[in-house]
Amino acid sequence: MQPNSMLMKNRFQLNYIFALFLAFFSSKSVYSQEFKSEYTIIVVIDGPRYTETFGDSTCKYIPNMGKSLVKEGVLYTNFRNNGPTFTISGHTAMTTGVYQSISNAGKKLPDNPSIFQYYIKEKNRDKSDVYVVASKGKLEVLGNTSDKDWWNCYMPITYCGVNGQSTEYAGDLQTTNKVYELLNGKTPHLMLVNLLAVDSYGHANNWDQYLASLQKCDTIVYNLWQYIQGNPKFKDKTTLFITNDHGRHLDGHKDGFVNHGDKCEGCTHISLLAMGPDFKKGVVVTKERELIDISKTIAFLMKFNMPSSKGEVMDELFIGK
Numbered sequence: 146m147q148p149n150s151m152l153m154k155n156r157f158q159l160n161y162i163f164a165l166f167l168a169f170f171s172s173k174s175v176y177s178q179e180f181k182s183e184y185t186i187i188v189v190i191d192g193p194r195y196t197e198t199f200g201d202s203t204c205k206y207i208p209n210m211g212k213s214l215v216k217e218g219v220l221y222t223n224f225r226n227n228g229p230t231f232t233i234s235g236h237t238a239m240t241t242g243v244y245q246s247i248s249n250a251g252k253k254l255p256d257n258p259s260i261f262q263y264y265i266k267e268k269n270r271d272k273s274d275v276y277v278v279a280s281k282g283k284l285e286v287l288g289n290t291s292d293k294d295w296w297n298c299y300m301p302i303t304y305c306g307v308n309g310q311s312t313e314y315a316g317d318l319q320t321t322n323k324v325y326e327l328l329n330g331k332t333p334h335l336m337l338v339n340l341l342a343v344d345s346y347g348h349a350n351n352w353d354q355y356l357a358s359l360q361k362c363d364t365i366v367y368n369l370w371q372y373i374q375g376n377p378k379f380k381d382k383t384t385l386f387i388t389n390d391h392g393r394h395l396d397g398h399k400d401g402f403v404n405h406g407d408k409c410e411g412c413t414h415i416s417l418l419a420m421g422p423d424f425k426k427g428v429v430v431t432k433e434r435e436l437i438d439i440s441k442t443i444a445f446l447m448k449f450n451m452p453s454s455k456g457e458v459m460d461e462l463f464i465g466k
């Protein structure tokens with residue numbers, strides 16, 4: 146071998162080793178990225194239209210979120226339910242990362258395992274470390290899946306409907322009280338909360354109470370964030386996602402705000418406000434993101450794998466990205 150080609154070969158090998166070295170450390174840095182967040186809470190305000198939330202530039206029905214909480218986190222103005230725009234399918238999109246047409250009466254389990262199950266399994270957590278607290282009893286199905294490898298395994302605790310009995314609909318006051326009971330006790334590290342009043346008054350064709358309920362939810366999430374930031378156990382250790390399962394028909398389309406369930410702009414356009422110690426503050430993202438991305442983002446934040454999720458990590462949320 147000529148000295149020149151020896152040199153070339155050595156250089157090639159060195160470059161190769163260097164590239165491997167870089168690849169190893171850059172991939173390692175993704176996995177070993179340290180996050181401050183320890184607790185994750187998803188609050189689902191069930192069924193308001195974007196036109197009454199952040200789509201109204203005065204945010205008059207959500208003054209706390211629209212004027213105060215937006216400064217504390219990242220607001221997505223083009224957030225979507227791109228699957229069936231019903232309650233159960235909207236929630237399972239978030240928790241399984243897959244859009245599925247599923248009984249909206251709670252008669253069927255989701256096809257895919259959830260963030261709750263992946264988290265409990267991979268992190269070897271007790272079921273009491275994960276809670277689903279929902280005003281709607283039928284949302285108990287979020288705790289399980291029909292996937293044969295996961296059915297009845299690694300299930301979170303559910304407290305849904307009247308007295309947590311998984312039946313009927315409970316008031317949002319009961320749900321909120323349960324959330325504070327958990328926060329004040331052995332707090333679960335992952336929790337999903339559903340508040341129903343906005344949706345219920347929408348279906349009842351009660352415009353005034355629909356709006357009043359939205360204002361109440363705005364106060365509930367504001368108080369929750371104040372509680373978190375005022376408590377050393379949670380302050381700068383808690384991530385809060387505030388979103389919706391679906392919107393409602395736009396005015397002039399079918400029966401307008403009374404119902405939902407199709408692919409119209411009103412039903413698919415929802416919002417996400419995400420706050421936490423690892424997220425940027427006061428940022429508005431106009432890029433389209435969707436419900437299934439919540440699952441993958443939580444898996445990334447809480448460091449577990451979620452191979453069946455079809456969502457993407459919402460990288461732009463994170464400080465430094």
Ligand SMILES: [Zn+2]
Nearest residue numbers: 191192232390
């Ligand atoms: Zn709903």
Ligand SMILES: [Zn+2]
Nearest residue numbers: 394407409412
């Ligand atoms: Zn619609």
